[in-house]
Amino acid sequence: MASAIVTGATGITGSAIVHHLQKDSSYKKVYALSRSDPGYKDPKLQHAAIDLQGSADDMTKTLSGISAEYVYFCAYMAHDDPQELCRINGTMISNFIQALEKTGAINSLKRFVLTCGFKQYSVHLGNAKQPFLESDPVLEGEVGGETWPPNFYLTQQRILAEAAARSKNQWDWVVTLPQDVLGFARGNFMNEATALGLYCTVSKALPGSELPFPGCKAGYFAFNTWTSANLHAKFCLWASTAKGAGNNIFNVINGDTESWQDLWPRLAKRFGCKIPNPMFPNGGTADSKGYKDFEPSTTRMPNKHPLTARAADLGVSSDPSKEESPTLFCQINPEKWAARDDVNKTWAQVRDKYGLDQKAWEKATWDFLTFALGRDWSCVGTMSKARKLGWTGYADTWDELVDVFETLEKEGILPPAERLKGDF
Ligand SMILES: NC(=O)c1ccc[n+]([C@@H]2O[C@H](COP(=O)([O-])OP(=O)(O)OC[C@H]3O[C@@H](n4cnc5c(N)ncnc54)[C@H](OP(=O)(O)O)[C@@H]3O)[C@@H](O)[C@H]2O)c1
Structure with missing residues (x-):
């Protein structure tokens, strides 16, 4: 039986993942992390109050005794300035992974599932080529004769891929791209x-x-x-063990x-x-x-x-x-x-x-x-990539x-x- 760590456990995407992990009998323990306390009553769910803006050393205290095969990272802090958005959200995931390395919890990790979104395709900046495919080139810095702002998803993905490489690929990662979440x-x-x-x-x-x-x-x-938060949660659980899904980015939309x-x-x-x-x-x-x-x-x-x-x-x-x-x-x-x-x-x-x-x-x-x-x-994407690997979910x-x-x-x-x- 597996264990999971969910960050951003009180948020729209994170709370749905906690809910589905709770119902899934193949998970024996779920560590749910956020600053506010969701007030769980089920002993299978253990909340830990953590501020991911803290240093890796600070986090090691909270994370002591916590390890899991699967991490679902859904913590998110908004900011209007793209540079600051990258800095804040990049630091949160970076320090969190370093804290897992310091406590040794990283040695239990099999797959790290990071929730990003359709801003991957710059939908927040205007009209882009559609439907969106995971293989579409990303816009950041100088591309096509224009200067594009930094994209915090790409910052997070670089940090995640570097950390997996640092572990000599003992664990791998999956990135999900939901569109407006219901x-x-x-x-x-x-x-x-x-x-x-x-x-x-x-x-x-x-x-x-x-x-x-x-x-x-x-x-x-x-x-x-659109993306149902429940369907996204089911996708994350599927992707955490799906063969061939490791080190891949996936659109996650309802399918209509x-x-x-x-x-x-x-x-x-x-x-x-x-x-x-x-x-x-x-x-x-x-x-x-x-x-x-x-x-x-x-x-x-x-x-x-x-x-x-x-x-x-x-x-x-x-x-x-x-x-x-x-x-x-x-x-x-x-x-x-x-x-x-x-x-x-x-x-x-x-x-x-x-x-x-x-x-x-x-x-x-x-x-x-x-x-x-x-x-x-x-804002239309396709689910073909995940479907080719066996995903059949729909909402x-x-x-x-x-x-x-x-x-x-x-x-x-x-x-x-x-x-x-x-x-x-
Ligand atoms: N919502 C959408 O429609 C949508 C659409 C597409 C993509 N996405 C992406 O999905 C990802 C997750 O977003 P979401 O919508 O689920 O976020 P959300 O509902 O705003 O939740 C954010 C979560 O992060 C936690 N958090 C924030 N700051 C923290 C900190 N300093 N330390 C620890 N935990 C912290 C919050 O809990 P506390 O405040 O209790 O700490 C909360 O649980 C983001 O990358 C977002 O861009 C969202």
Whole structure:
């Protein structure tokens, strides 16, 4: 029977992995690491409070007596500056591995599974060649006549590969690349589904119960892929022992291709809202007016689209669209929407009626919605690489979204949809 160490155990990806390890009878012990205490009751789960920003020496004290065959690294600290993001997240994984080396726990290790994401393909910088393949060239530094910012996933991957080589390959690694994760973590609302659920709830309770799409028209029609936190956890457990998976990077997405044009009307129906027609009365493109009296936003990014770097090998050097800078346009800026008086009064009314968690509102990541709904490019990857090695997992994106909403209802973050529909 195996043991596992999970870092970032309270986060969206980490908590799902802990949950699946707990259910998996082939694991006898799970060491869950984070700064906050998740309050486990099962003796199979042992929490250790650790600050991964500390030095390797500091961590050896906490990690004393802890060893495992499998490490699932999901700790993550956000930062707006790409250099700082690399430094912080690079130091966390580097010091953690050094601490495992110092305690000798590294000698038990068989595979280290690191969670990264689609920023590997520079989706945060604009439109890139699609579908994304794990073998696609990465953008960092000088590529294709442009200077690209450092990418913290690549920093982490270099550190991990160097450490595995240092061990004379006694252990190997797997890197997973999920796209926008649909999941739930208590006390952590960095989650597209939570912000969306709150937006739909308050929209239902506002006069008229309309559900306008906050983002841009092109984004409404673009194609996207999502990752269920549960499916990602199952993938990580599969990849930790899958033959031929070692020292490889894998996309991890649900397996369907979705779009807001498909999901938005379903959201409206679930929350009892009306789909406005026209959805984009002022065009829904950069610099256009907002939806009704809502405030829009247009953000031009300083870089060119990542596709630019591939222009020559894709044969699109003469395509003028590659010259455009990536733009995020929201006909209703979610951050400004969440700060409006009428929206806050309506939220307070809904919160008090159903006894909802005020922290959910305060911690909702409206800025993430601004990006996810405001971009006008698709984000589609393929699962072919993992499937060729035997991965058969699949999740339906709409079903996963509903599953998260139901969890949010049970946790007192969203009201029961059926009651909301009857009450407003
Ligand atoms: N969420 C998404 O939609 C998404 C999509 C694609 C890729 N990803 C990637 O998935 C990876 C994991 O992200 P996530 O979304 O699961 O993160 P998350 O939900 O924000 O959780 C972060 C975890 O890291 C822990 N942590 C943060 N700082 C720490 C520190 N100094 N010491 C110890 N633990 C610390 C947090 O616990 P404490 O605060 O209790 O310490 C928490 O458990 C990241 O690389 C992220 O970019 C996420």
